[in-house]
Amino acid sequence: xxxxxxxxxxxxxxxxxxxxxxxxxxxxxxxxxxxxxxxxxxxxxxxxxxxxxxxxxxxxxxxxxxxxxxxxxxxxxxxxxxxxxxxxxxxxxxxxxxxxxxxxxxxxxxxxxxxxxxxxxxxxxxxxxxxxxxxxxxxxxxxxxxxxxxxxxxxxxxxxxxxxxxxxxxxxxxxxxxxxxxxxxxxxxxxxxxxxxxxxxxxxxxxxxxxxxxxxxxxxxx
Amino acid sequence: xxxxxxxxxxxxxxxxxxxxxxxxxxxxxxxxxxxxxxxxxxxxxxxxxxxxxxxxxxxxxxxxxxxxxxxxxxxxxxxxxxxxxxxxxxxxxxxxxxxxxxxxxxxxxxxxxxxxxxxxxxxxxxxxxxxxxxxxxxxxxxxxxxxxxxxxxxxxxxxxxxxxxxxxxxxxxxxxxxxxxxxxxxxxxxxxxxxxxxxxxxxxxxxxxxxxxxxxxxxxxxx
Numbered sequence: 001x002x003x004x005x006x007x008x009x010x011x012x013x014x015x016x017x018x019x020x021x022x023x024x025x026x027x028x029x030x031x032x033x034x035x036x037x038x039x040x041x042x043x044x045x046x047x048x049x050x051x052x053x054x055x056x057x058x059x060x061x062x063x064x065x066x067x068x069x070x071x072x073x074x075x076x077x078x079x080x081x082x083x084x085x086x087x088x089x090x091x092x093x094x095x096x097x098x099x100x101x102x103x104x105x106x107x108x109x110x111x112x113x114x115x116x117x118x119x120x121x122x123x124x125x126x127x128x129x130x131x132x133x134x135x136x137x138x139x140x141x142x143x144x145x146x147x148x149x150x151x152x153x154x155x156x157x158x159x160x161x162x163x164x165x166x167x168x169x170x171x172x173x174x175x176x177x178x179x180x181x182x183x184x185x186x187x188x189x190x191x192x193x194x195x196x197x198x199x200x201x202x203x204x205x206x207x208x209x210x211x212x213x214x215x216x217x218x219x220x221x222x
Numbered sequence: 223x224x225x226x227x228x229x230x231x232x233x234x235x236x237x238x239x240x241x242x243x244x245x246x247x248x249x250x251x252x253x254x255x256x257x258x259x260x261x262x263x264x265x266x267x268x269x270x271x272x273x274x275x276x277x278x279x280x281x282x283x284x285x286x287x288x289x290x291x292x293x294x295x296x297x298x299x300x301x302x303x304x305x306x307x308x309x310x311x312x313x314x315x316x317x318x319x320x321x322x323x324x325x326x327x328x329x330x331x332x333x334x335x336x337x338x339x340x341x342x343x344x345x346x347x348x349x350x351x352x353x354x355x356x357x358x359x360x361x362x363x364x365x366x367x368x369x370x371x372x373x374x375x376x377x378x379x380x381x382x383x384x385x386x387x388x389x390x391x392x393x394x395x396x397x398x399x400x401x402x403x404x405x406x407x408x409x410x411x412x413x414x415x416x417x418x419x420x421x422x423x424x425x426x427x428x429x430x431x432x433x434x435x436x437x438x439x440x441x442x443x444x445x
Contacts, residue, residue: 070307102301108240116229116232116233119225119229120310
């Protein structure tokens with residue numbers, strides 16, 4: 001993401017290579033957790049530039065689906081196609097995954113977290129301070145992550161999304177723990193990613209208040 | 223890709239020492255054993271000289287074993303393992319970077335402590351650098367094959383026993399060759415190069431195999 005993008009001005013958006021020309025497609029997808037089948041026969045296709053709200057009761061497979069899209073869980077049946085990539089490792093390099101655990105190290109400073117992500121995800125290490133300022137944690141950047149509240153920890157995790165550009169965002173209950181301003185920030189980030197031709201899939205219980213397509217897993221229960 | 227690897231390496235070195243992290247306790251254990259055991263063995267110089275090199279090696283192997291349980295378990299629990307799986311570098315290389323970080327934070331200091339402690343164990347001063355170098359190579363081997371055990375047991379509560387059962391057989395060859403090289407060097411008569419070369423070969427094999435096997439095990443854990 002460019003420096004200008006942080007100031008809320010137009011940016012170049014995703015580069016042509018990182019844009020998902022063919023979108024994201026599920027073909028006859030079935031997912032299982034252990035020996036329990038969560039859902040089956042999911043066939044759908046989403047074009048770039050879309051927010052998909054993933055809904056379903058607890059235990060319906062929202063988290064497992066997000067992990068499967070990211071290439072971390074293998075489907076019981078069917079194919080996931082992300083752009084032209086079907087291989088789990090190729091999909092992993094195209095996506096950001098924000099799980100319900102934030103993936104922070106208590107002993108590590110906030111700034112060290114963002115630097116780590118910038119380098120790990122091949123992002124822009126020059127944007128660390130801007131990214132921290134964007135989520136409202138600039139003043140705490142030298143403190144270890146263990147002092148953060150739940151909402152602040154989630155805000156820090158959000159910097160992963162902006163410090164390195166990836167076309168697909170997979171968000172698991174992204175608003176959990178966030179205050180009103182944090183939810184607005186999240187909505188802004190998602191809106192910007194969608195406008196730039198990215199694809200956002202968010203597992204939600206409450207709608208995010210943005211134009212979205214819906215994917216309801218309860219209808220696919222075996 | 224190199225940047226991604228260096229970031230994992232730097233983070234893990236920092237975490238190993240931050241706030242009394244993972245490396246402090248095993249290093250303390252190692253220092254304690256190599257300094258206290260000669261006191262417990264009494265004033266018999268010949269006994270201490272004979273027991274010294276094996277002692278340095280066994281204590282080193284057990285210190286590495288102590289750290290392995292949390293090596294990947296901590297990343298699995300706080301979900302930062304997912305980040306390594308989504309990284310701009312293969313998981314095999316990320317596992318290698320984690321092993322290299324542990325070697326820097328723990329293996330290297332232990333080799334230095336071992337070299338210095340060998341002087342208190344009736345070893346001639348000329349042998350101390352050879353002993354330290356052997357320990358540095360050996361710790362790299364222990365950590366490399368330890369990655370596999372740590373990855374397999376990452377999702378297991380109290381996985382320490384499982385790790386010990388898995389990796390201790392692999393610890394045997396470096397211990398045999400490393401302690402033999404150290405004993406030969408400290409006795410100053412027999413040539414130590416042969417044992418040293420076998421130690422190096424064994425540890426190189428582990429360094430090549432360990433990260434690949436560990437990555438395969440971690441992918442199963444993440445599923």
